[in-house]
Amino acid sequence: MALPLNIDDLINAKTVESVRIEFKQGWNPYSILKTVCAFANDIDEYGGGYVIVGIGEQDGSPVLPPSGIEQKDLDNIQRDFFKLCQDNLKENIFPIIEPVLFQGKWILVIWVTTGEQRPYKASDSPGKNAQMKIFVRHGAITKEATREQEIRLGELSIYKHYDDRINPRATIDDLDLGLMLTYLQEVKSQLYKEAQGMSLVDLCLKMQIARGAAENIRPLNVGLLLFCKNPENFFPGCVTNLVEFEDDAGTKYAEKQFSGPVHFQIRQIMDYFNSTILKQYVRKEQKVAETTKFFNYPYQAIEETVVNSLYHRSYENPTPNEIRVYRNGANRRIEVLSYPGPLPPIDENALLQLKVTARNYRNLKLGDWLKNLRLAEKYATGIPTIVDSLNRNGSPKPILSTDEAKTHFLVVVNTHPDTPIESENTATELEIISLSDLQQKILEQLVKEPSTQNEIKGHLHINTKAELDYLLGKGLVKAKKSGKSTMYFITPEGRESLNNNF
Known part of the structure; x- marks a missing residue:
């Protein structure tokens, strides 16, 4: 079965952080086991990770085209991986392992989610002298946990993120198959085609948005937030x-x-x-x-x-x-x-x-x-x-x-400081008008109060008729008759122009 994400985006770290991806050119069981253990421990709360077998790595980036895995070896590797996890991981976890045809070569993608029984331990090597140790990720490196990190994992095991909890008030029927298929189609997941013939319960389990005993499978909160038509029925704040x-x-x-x-x-x-x-x-x-x-x-x-x-x-x-x-x-x-x-x-x-x-x-x-x-x-x-x-x-x-x-x-x-007074147009040409010192002083006076030409002249001690005519022509001031006098007042465009000239 396919995974509920786009494989090309995953391999090129477009939607998943590179520290959550480890590439392995070949099948190296115990090295892979340590990484699986570290992803399940998820000490940095990234949300688990992916091990991709059949692609080499250089300076943190995948080496493409992939070297791949022989198709005849895929079934044996998957069986070996299941037994490896069963015998060499404590507590037991069984990540999804998926064969994928990528750029003409077969690769294996192992999807490890954050474990529910942290801390996890893995055998550090094959053979009788193997020891069970706790492994964690430090950036893109898998290493043995320190004592402080072991304590931290114990603390994390007590807490479970709210979106990853089962919602006891909801049933599988509260999830909408159409929304799930729309999502898979949008992200170009290979699971989209397979989902056409799957039951709602099987698809929910495959997408890991539901959990529980076989007779009581219920949605996780994250499933309801994304694939329920009315999530506000369960989360009033989802509005x-x-x-x-x-x-x-x-x-x-x-x-x-x-x-x-x-x-x-x-x-x-x-x-x-x-x-x-x-x-x-x-x-x-x-x-x-x-x-x-x-x-x-x-x-x-x-x-x-x-x-x-x-x-x-x-x-x-x-x-x-x-x-x-x-x-x-x-x-x-x-x-x-x-x-x-x-x-x-x-x-x-x-x-x-x-x-x-x-x-x-x-x-x-x-x-x-x-x-x-x-x-x-x-x-x-x-x-x-x-x-x-x-x-x-x-x-x-x-x-x-x-x-x-x-x-x-x-x-x-x-808002942007040059944004003019609202216009009906979605794209507006805003002309920045260069003002002379006298024109700026006139506008500054009109910001304080509307004035007649004589009042402006009295404040500035100079004839301002030519400047007022210019400002009127540019729409930066307007004139209004008041009895025998003409009052001048600044327009919103005038205020904008004045601000732009400071």
């Missing part, structure tokens, strides 16, 4: 409320709600942002041929913020996520609020400094599925991706915050 404010006071607003599987929510939210909120502008300066393009909010930064809010939140918490969009006013921004706050050791100070380096995850399994869909970044790269995207767009850095009790996690993304 995102979006509120758009039209004024600074927050009295005029519109609301929209997104629900359904987590990856569906992400895409629906981003489709809405892309069609309604995100806009590109072209800035053209006078007397300069080049133009500069920028977005009010760069897509990648917003997508990563939305993904993080659904990936890292706790689904034991019933409070839905909230996205607030402030479209007008002096402080236009997008706020994304999720519950609860970050896990230790991340605190308020670390967030203020944008130093997010922790490796603790609430939803380890969910992250793997989202990465297969290329919706989530690899480990510890989400916040740097947001910062980098904003920086390349010329936008301010994001503001990350929580409270002392870590009841929530707030991300604030401010």
Whole structure:
């Protein structure tokens, strides 16, 4: 049977971190056994790993095309592997081992998930003098565990990630076969074709989204979050409320709600942002041929913020996520609020400094599925991706915050400083008008209060008619009759132009 992911993406580390992949050119049983043991111990909480037999490795990268395994040897190796695990691993684990035809050669992919009875031990060698030892991964290296690491594994064995737990309130029928097949087809998994003839229970077990005794197979929480049409029935917090404010006071607003599987929510939210909120502008300066393009909010930064809010939140918490969009006013921004706050050791100070380096995850399994869909970044790269995207767009850095009790996690993304007042167009040409010192002073005066030409002349002690005519022609000021006088006031475009000339 095939695996529920794209093999080419796996081998080239496109959706799985390279430290979770070990290549073996040939069948070396006890070396492979140690790696299997280390992946099952999963001391860094990566989510297990993959051993790929039949492909060599050089400087951490696969040597392609593969050397492969003779087809006639595949069955014997699989039988040997099963017996090897049975006799030389304590506690027993039996990872999935799958023959795959890749680039015209047969290879074996061994999928090892995080074990439920850590720490695991493996024989360090064949023969009577073999000793059972605990092995762990340090980066891409498998080694014997230290005493401190043994203690750490004992601590990890007590805790099970919420998304990897069986949901006792759900049944297999709460999972939707159509959603599962759609996923397998999208990631181009070879399991998609095989799944057509499988029962729902068998497919759930194969995808490792259900577990239990044969007579009582039940879904895991991660399965419900991704493959249940209404996961909010089991997790009230699996909903995102979006509120758009039209004024600074927050009295005029519109609301929209997104629900359904987590990856569906992400895409629906981003489709809405892309069609309604995100806009590109072209800035053209006078007397300069080049133009500069920028977005009010760069897509990648917003997508990563939305993904993080659904990936890292706790689904034991019933409070839905909230996205607030402030479209007008002096402080236009997008706020994304999720519950609860970050896990230790991340605190308020670390967030203020944008130093997010922790490796603790609430939803380890969910992250793997989202990465297969290329919706989530690899480990510890989400916040740097947001910062980098904003920086390349010329936008301010994001503001990350929580409270002392870590009841929530707030991300604030401010609009690009050159974003003009909202336009109906998705791409707007923004002309940067170079102002003389006198024109700037006129606009500064009008920022304080609307004035007549004589009042402006009185403040600046110079005739300003020519400059006012220029500013009127550019739409930076407007004139309005007030009795016998004409009052001049600054337009939103005038404010933008004044800001751009500082």
